[in-house]
Amino acid sequence: MTAIAHRPPRTTFRAEPLTCSLGAEVFDVDLGEVSRDDAQFEQLRELLIEHKVLFFRDQDITRAEHVALAEKFGPLEDHPVASSDPDHPGLVRIYKDLDSPAEHYENAFHTDATWRENPPFGCVLRCVETPPVGGDTIWVNMVEAYRRLPEHIKDQIAGLRARHSIEASFGAGMLTAQREALHARFPDAEHPVVRIHPDTGEKILFVNAFATHLVNYHTTENVRFGIDYAPGAANLLHYLISQASIPEYQVRWRWTKNSIAIWDNRSTQHYAVQDYWPAVRKMERAGIIGDRPY
Template sequence: MSAVAERTTIQVRPLTPVIGAEISGVDLRQPLDAATVAILKAAIHQWRVLFFRDQPITDAQQLAFGRAFGPLTPAHPIAEGLDDHPEIWQRKAAEYKSRRPDVTVPSAPPPRDNKGWHIDITFVANPNRYTILRGIDIPAYGGDTLFANLVRAYDGLSEPIKRLIDPLKTVHRTSGYDRAGSGKARRDGRATGPFVSLHPLVRIHPETGEKVLFVNPGTTSHIVGLKEPESRGILEMLINEITRPEYQVRFHWSPHALVLWDNQAVAHAGPIDYAHFDLPRVVRRITVAGELPQGPDGFRSQALEGELFNVLG
């Protein structure tokens, strides 16, 4: 089959009106040509998160897929990746329990925890652009992931609130959860934090120009220049906004599934029910390098403590 004929088989099937689409008709074991990458980029900017099923790829093929969208970062600013692939961060469901020892069954999340909702790695000044997560060992049930559209969350705010938050800046810092298990030195000699960064509360999407509500539950500590009760009240209101069900899509994992999402415009939570099941669940994640977020007033994020998220290539 010719490359042109193969490209015509790509199908984008939206899952909700506001976020999420399943992609079929592409084999991720094969290198992606420029036209295919362009189709996928257009889809991710429209639907924010793309789901690929039945993709039995190797670690090397996952890395090649990621590099089609830009340079890759190390696995994580604090934790290290696999010995043979430092770009890959492997996560097991059991680790969520060990890193959140306060979680038991039944449980109630601590204040502002919001059941694990977050944007990836915003405690650095240059969070990753895209995240690519691949299922390795997937249970028959449980372990679902939720995704929320942060552009729609901003759009849903009233105009007076938009005017209030557009110029505001926030501090993002590593939490106790981020630092858990980070006591040992890295093999590559890089510092393991702490990391603290100054970000706009609203960022401009660098590819689409849209305004994005850029608040990260558990990592955004406060709004600069406001009194503590004011900061807490506004952040709680905005966190409630980004976790509204109408901005979400829920993904039920299956063997050999892979998810690509726009970390510049998406918050996610998962596995959302890790405290309630003991089945094995293993995923491997890579991240595509991003840039310093920019606010509506032109302000660009700044590192207050710790290094930038570097690039491996």
């Protein structure tokens, strides 16, 4: 009888939380191997749901492995403004150098692509080249941001919806015809101000820099006179968006070459700190198609 060869048990990943709110650095893992191993991937996915953003260092993986890892979460999406690697569709290149267009700033707290009807599930971002100092990224726990809102604000925003726009953000610096074409391709999306996480059932404060206005605020319960709506509704939206800037909800990551971040785009926001000019910063990101918020 032929002996059956048994594979040694996989080393359990070690995850060390980086703050009290979110984020963990993961050790004892080769993400190239995870891209080919379902059991390791499931462990990784569980850690992601728990910590909302995971960080890894010294991951010298290929672009094909990067794409394969992201695709284990789901199909990848392209980006209408940022360019993709020609050999790996869905792997978006975020390269910043002296020739980068000024309108392509990243330093605003945002959840990726909420201007889509189905914003991304999450992203896998790899550092290709980093400045000697600077260029960090900040992530924010928007579950915690909702949880710690005053109760009267929670009552006020229950059931409210907001409009999210690529035209008013990426399109703002384009020529009129280009901007209108972008809007025709991606009409403004409408999402609940408070969404439910489909895996955990948690409530998430779901407005960010792409949100332009509240669409169902102007009711007799909220508006007595004009000032209650303008600027009242705008002030409320700005207050909600500003919650992402509270340090107690944040984690900040210092990039090194071949470090990787994987985040749950449904429950977080992030901010790419642009403090490194004229140094070069090159990142490659695979965004995973998500579901429609409810």
